[in-house]
Amino acid sequence: MRRIISSGNLAALVQQSREIFEMQRIDADMQAVTCLLGVLIQNPDLAPEYKSLPPDPQRILLWWLGKYHSSYSNRISQRSSRYPGTMPDTMVSKIIKARLGRLSDEDLKKISDAHRISMSSENILGLLLEEFLATHLKKYGWHCAWGESIKSVDFVSATGLLLQVKNRSNSENSSSSRVRTGTSILKWHRVNATTGRYNWEALNKIIGGNCALSEEVFEAFVKETLRANPAALAVEPDNLWL
Numbered sequence: 001m002r003r004i005i006s007s008g009n010l011a012a013l014v015q016q017s018r019e020i021f022e023m024q025r026i027d028a029d030m031q032a033v034t035c036l037l038g039v040l041i042q043n044p045d046l047a048p049e050y051k052s053l054p055p056d057p058q059r060i061l062l063w064w065l066g067k068y069h070s071s072y073s074n075r076i077s078q079r080s081s082r083y084p085g086t087m088p089d090t091m092v093s094k095i096i097k098a099r100l101g102r103l104s105d106e107d108l109k110k111i112s113d114a115h116r117i118s119m120s121s122e123n124i125l126g127l128l129l130e131e132f133l134a135t136h137l138k139k140y141g142w143h144c145a146w147g148e149s150i151k152s153v154d155f156v157s158a159t160g161l162l163l164q165v166k167n168r169s170n171s172e173n174s175s176s177s178r179v180r181t182g183t184s185i186l187k188w189h190r191v192n193a194t195t196g197r198y199n200w201e202a203l204n205k206i207i208g209g210n211c212a213l214s215e216e217v218f219e220a221f222v223k224e225t226l227r228a229n230p231a232a233l234a235v236e237p238d239n240l241w242l
Helices: 010-023 030-042 057-073 090-099 105-140 174-180 200-207 215-228
Strands: 142-144 155-157 162-168 185-191
Touching (some): 010 030, 105 155, 105 162, 105 215
Parallel strands (some): 162 185
Antiparallel strands (some): 142 155
8 A cells, every 4th residue: 555655646546546436336435535545645654554466556546445445334333243253161151150059050041141242242342433433523524444444543634633542441452552652643542441431521622623422422322323233233043131
């Protein structure tokens, strides 16, 4: 990706992107694509790496646009999530039974099934937060970098600000931290993992204007998303909580 943005010709890249989307009959948000490409021209080190050969500029742009559009098209409100990919360890139930002997086999099954629902919920929480922010921040001139189309950056503003979003204060990995070090990437987390306090006020200050996001607004979004698309949360057919 760095190869094709090194020219710094934003207008040409945007026009090529528009033509690609038109050929594929995709109604893309060209304002967002323009903003993202502009950020990459200003910050080439944040461009995702294209590892396949040959390194043809048109092929690379097509790949980048595909990352962006595929992620947007498969956002959590529009997709069916997969069940947890691992089987429960039966020894866990035996440990619980050894300590709480009065629990029946059905009680233990309910505990195990509840844990699996909880795992599925945790798997989509970050995706729900991403789509929630993408939905609400657009009107303030912020665009989502869907599909990791900008390395370690989740949102960019029309004025060139970069924002990395985490659900919890302890969820950042080392690679993301290294990318942000020495850059102007802002960081925001929804909840402090130690205190449990929500951090929406800090985000509202970053966004500016009359932005007034809150945990209550986010909760309403989550409830509506799961109401409209129950398959967003994967619950196995034999789960006793169904």
